[in-house]
Amino acid sequence: MLLENINSPKDVKKLSIEELTPxxxxxxxxxxxxxxxxxxxxxxxFAIVEATIALHYVFDSPKDKFVFDVSHQSYSHKMLTGxxxxxxxxEHFNKVSGYxxxxxxxxxxxxxxxxxxxxxxxxxxxxARDLKGEKGNIIAIxxxxxxxxxxxxxxxxxxxEQKTNFILLINDNEMSIAENHGGLYKNLKELRESxxxxxxxxxxxxxxxxxxxxxxxxxxxxxxxFRKVKDIDHPIAxxxxxxxxxxxxxxxxxxxxxxxxMPFDEKTGKWKVSSSNKENYSTLTSDFLLKxxxxxxxxxxxxxxxxxxxxxxxxxRKEAGxxxxxxxxxxxxxxxxxxxxxxxGGKPVFATHSSFMxxxxxxxxxDLCINSNPATLLVNTASIFGMNDVxxxxxxxxxxxxxxxxxxxxxxxxxxxxxxxxxxxIEQDKYPVAVRIPCNGVHHTAKEVQKDYSELNRYEVTEExxxxxxxxxxxFYQLGEEVAKAIEAKSGKKATLxxxxxxxxxxxKLLENLKKNHKTVVTLEDSILNGGFGEKIARFYGPxxxxxxxxxxxxxxxxxxxxxxxxxxxxxxxxxxxxxxx
Numbered sequence: 184m185l186l187e188n189i190n191s192p193k194d195v196k197k198l199s200i201e202e203l204t205p206x207x208x209x210x211x212x213x214x215x216x217x218x219x220x221x222x223x224x225x226x227x228x229f230a231i232v233e234a235t236i237a238l239h240y241v242f243d244s245p246k247d248k249f250v251f252d253v254s255h256q257s258y259s260h261k262m263l264t265g266x267x268x269x270x271x272x273x274e275h276f277n278k279v280s281g282y283x284x285x286x287x288x289x290x291x292x293x294x295x296x297x298x299x300x301x302x303x304x305x306x307x308x309x310x311a312r313d314l315k316g317e318k319g320n321i322i323a324i325x326x327x328x329x330x331x332x333x334x335x336x337x338x339x340x341x342x343x344e345q346k347t348n349f350i351l352l353i354n355d356n357e358m359s360i361a362e363n364h365g366g367l368y369k370n371l372k373e374l375r376e377s378x379x380x381x382x383x384x385x386x387x388x389x390x391x392x393x394x395x396x397x398x399x400x401x402x403x404x405x406x407x408x409f410r411k412v413k414d415i416d417h418p419i420a421x422x423x424x425x426x427x428x429x430x431x432x433x434x435x436x437x438x439x440x441x442x443x444x445m446p447f448d449e450k451t452g453k454w455k456v457s458s459s460n461k462e463n464y465s466t467l468t469s470d471f472l473l474k475x476x477x478x479x480x481x482x483x484x485x486x487x488x489x490x491x492x493x494x495x496x497x498x499x500r501k502e503a504g505x506x507x508x509x510x511x512x513x514x515x516x517x518x519x520x521x522x523x524x525x526x527x528g529g530k531p532v533f534a535t536h537s538s539f540m541x542x543x544x545x546x547x548x549x550d551l552c553i554n555s556n557p558a559t560l561l562v563n564t565a566s567i568f569g570m571n572d573v574x575x576x577x578x579x580x581x582x583x584x585x586x587x588x589x590x591x592x593x594x595x596x597x598x599x600x601x602x603x604x605x606x607x608x609i610e611q612d613k614y615p616v617a618v619r620i621p622c623n624g625v626h627h628t629a630k631e632v633q634k635d636y637s638e639l640n641r642y643e644v645t646e647e648x649x650x651x652x653x654x655x656x657x658x659f660y661q662l663g664e665e666v667a668k669a670i671e672a673k674s675g676k677k678a679t680l681x682x683x684x685x686x687x688x689x690x691x692k693l694l695e696n697l698k699k700n701h702k703t704v705v706t707l708e709d710s711i712l713n714g715g716f717g718e719k720i721a722r723f724y725g726p727x728x729x730x731x732x733x734x735x736x737x738x739x740x741x742x743x744x745x746x747x748x749x750x751x752x753x754x755x756x757x758x759x760x761x762x763x764x765x
Contacts, residue, residue, distance in 0.1 A: 185209055186267055192239040192290070195263055203240065203402045207232045210259055211430045213270040217258075218444060221276045225444045226428040227256035227326065230356050230400075234324075234423060235259035237405035238352075241413055242320055245289045248308050252301030252325040252335070254283040254293075256354070264290040280743060282574060296574025297542070298488075298512045299332025301325050302351060306342050309349050320413060322350040327371055328359025328488065331511030342418045343390030349418040351391065354399070356427035359488050361439045361497070364511045375424055386420035399423030439497065462625040464601070468561070469494030471602055472532060475609060476506040482609060485521050485533040488512035492563050493534045493620075514539050518546035518560070522615075525556040530609050533558060537565035537577035544583060551615045552589040559608040559616050566622030566658050566709045567749055573742035577622070582714035584617055585686045591639060592617045592686040594657030597626040600633075600684075607636050619686070622709075623658045640688035648677035649700045651764065656683050656716050659707040662755065666705065669757040673765055689719050698729060703764055707755070708735040732764055 185202060186209040189195060198206065210232050218225050236259070238249060244264070251257045261279055262270055265288060269279040283291035293304055305323035312319060329335055330353070342349045355371060357363065363371075373381040379395025386393045394412065398404050405423070412419055427442075428434025433452035434441035445454040472493070475482045483506045486492065490500060490509055500507050510516045514535055521531035540547075540562055551558060562580050564570050569577035585592050591614045595601035601621060608616035633643070642654070651670055655663020663680055670678040679701065683690070697704065704724065706717035717733030724731050736753055750756060754763060 186213060186262065186271070189263055189267060190265055192244050192263055195236065195239045198240075200403055200406060203233075203236050203406070207236055207402055210236070210262055213262060213267065214258060215431070215449060217270045217276055219447055219449045220273060222443075222445045222447075223258070223281050224255040224442065225431075226356075226358070226434050226438055226441045227253075228258040229429050229431060229434060230425040230427045231256045231324075231354055232259045232429070233400045233402040234352070234354060234405055234425065235263065237402055237409050238322065238324075239263045240406055241409040242322065247320040247322065248292055248305070249290070250292060250301045250305040250308065250321075250323050251283055251295075252323070252329045253298045254295050255281060256324075256326070257283050257291075260290070261288070264288050277743070281572060294573060296572055297539070298329045299325075299335035301329070302335050302338035302342065306338050306345075306349070309342070309345070309347060313347050320348055320350060320415075322352055324352045324354060326359075327353060327355040327357065327368070328363055328512060330367060330371075331359070331363070331365045331488065331513050333513055333515060339386070339389050339391070345418055347417065348415055350412055350415065351386070351418065351420045353386075353420060353422045354425055355422060356425045356438075358427045358438050358442075359512060360442050361488070361490050361509070364488075364509045374422060379422060386422070390418070392417060392419035393422065394419065395422045397424050399425040400429055439491075462598075463494075464563075464598075464620050464622075464625060465491065465494035467494070467598065467602075467625070468534075468605075468620065469496075469499050471605065473499060473503060475606075476503055479530065480506070481528065482506065482530040483508055483524065483532070485510065485517050485524075485531055487514040487517040487533075487535050487539065489535060489539070492536055493561060514542045515546045518543040518558075519550040521558040521560075522546075522551040522554060522556045525558040525615075526554065531558045532561060532605075532609060534561035534563060536563050536575070537569065537580040538575045540580055541583065547584065547590070547615075548587050552587050555589050555613070555615060557608075557612045557614055557616070559605070559618065561605070561618055561620055563620045564622055565619050567736060567746050568622045568658065568709075571741075571744050571746070573740050576741065578710050578736050580619070581686055581708060581710035581716055585716065586714060590615050590617060590687055591636070592619070593636065593684060594619045594686050595621060595684070596655075596657060596660035596682050597621070597628045597632075599628050603632045603634050604636060607634065611637065613637070619657055621658055623661065626661060636684070640685045640690050642690040642693050643682040643684060644679060644693070645682050646677065646680035648679040650674070650676055650678070651703045651705065652679040652681060652697050652701045653705045653707065654681045654683050654720060655707045656686065656709070658709040659755075662757070663707050665757040666707070666760050669761045670764075673761050683716070686716055689723055691723065694720065694723050698727060701729070703730045703732065705732045705760065705764065706734060711736045711738045713738045730764075732760070734760060
């Protein structure tokens with residue numbers, strides 16, 4: 184095998200040009216080996232194998248610096264920079280992350296997992312190089328989907344006027360996570376169809392030089408092209424056309440479903456772990472919103488490049504028609520646009536992952552909440568049970584959103600409560616509202632849930648008790664039930680169990696009443712404690728004799744964690760909580 188002998192980019196350079204195509208075949212087999220057993224980003228990595236080989240064959244990493252946008256397409260890069268064992272041997276799978284990581288290799292420069300950042304980061308590397316009077320190539324590798332993000336366009340605008348080496352490699356496979364959306368993709372199509380010769384050229388309009396290669400999966404032609412642009416003295420856009428999922432028919436034919444995968448059977452393409460028969464909030468949410476949109480043409484759903492985060496498959500997007508809006512990977516546009524829709528009498532619901540909601544802070548605060556426009560924000564995977572890569576953590580949203588004035592942030596504890604909150608939010612016209620989509624499985628209740636949440640910050644007492652009151656927020660309500668049972672078993676007394684529902688405010692009347700026959704208050708929240716819900720409760724009780732225990736997560740970056748272990752480390756188990764308070 185050629186790949187087994189690759190321990191650094193120097194070994195790639197020792198190969199003949201004729202050996203690079205067989206190397207690509209071996210690398211795809213290694214990708215298949217890992218992805219079929221471990222899961223991960225499939226389509227992006229299968230598309231860029233040849234380009235990655237050519238980059239390392241021509242350029243001199245790490246002196247020449249590669250910055251991968253999102254970096255979810257960096258698996259081949261890792262193979263060629265000393266980390267091949269993580270793709271060849273199952274016992275090494277967990278030794279590398281799914282994104283670039285400077286702790287793993289000198290050939291990685293950033294821990295990055297969010298889109299549209301590579302050009303900005305690379306422009307900083309280039310500026311520092313020039314300030315120090317050094318040489319070397321700076322290459323930003325960005326997919327066509329990521330170009331829809333505002334940061335990418337801001338950065339291209341900046342580098343376009345620089346008179347220095349900068350190579351923008353556009354990996355164009357005509358896909359984002361789903362289909363691309365936005366006017367710039369008309370120009371990319373014109374460029375592809377004209378072999379890069381059409382007069383309308385977005386990259387030239389930004390001030391970059393430009394070159395196009397239609398055969399972006401031809402490693403020999405890529406080597407020839409990269410040799411021409413190596414050591415260039417000005418910024419240039421190198422536009423290559425690739426095939427997402429190349430080399431695996433199932434992925435080539437269904438690019439959206441194979442952007443990311445669970446472990447699967449290579450022969451059939453079927454996932455080994457199927458949740459198709461289980462209820463999930465993605466499908467439930469899309470079905471609910473489709474019904475609302477059919478009943479009321481003013482209701483619309485807005486996403487930012489990730490439609491299936493709330494279950495909108497291609498079929499459901501088609502069914503929704505113009506009431507479904509994908510703004511591309513541009514969360515800021517999604518929130519600000521939703522504010523405008525609400526201002527003009529529409530009923531928008533913007534949905535994205537908690538980790539991506541971070542990118543919208545200014546728009547939520549400025550464009551939405553200062554104007555008090557009644558748009559709905561759905562915050563998905565906001566939990567310790569959500570995505571667990573360090574770049575995709577969903578545990579900061581409470582501290583971020585709950586402290587923005589005018590926003591009503593709701594935390595449902597079961598499916599019935601979630602859809603009641605969502606329905607109320609869509610139909611009311613007073614507040615910008617965010618709803619935290621539950622992330623600990625679909626729980627149901629036979630109890631009648633409240634339908635109107637207009638009387639803000641009124642908590643619900645679900646079990647009456649004394650001595651100890653448990654305020655169990657959202658996903659941690661079920662943990663609160665377990666803690667209540669453990670307290671009764673330990674003390675013989677029932678604890679009071681409370682569903683706060685409102686993250687953004689406190690129920691002063693209820694909290695004051697608890698002083699009459701309670702000595703201890705316990706708060707539970709599925710988020711970091713700093714700036715979170717529990718601190719609001721502790722601050723209220725500060726001047727009193729009430730003992731308050733806040734349980735949540737430590738403020739830290741955690742990577743590829745085991746949720747049960749993290750919960751235990753933070754004393755988020757019934758046994759540890761009871762041991763603390765007694």
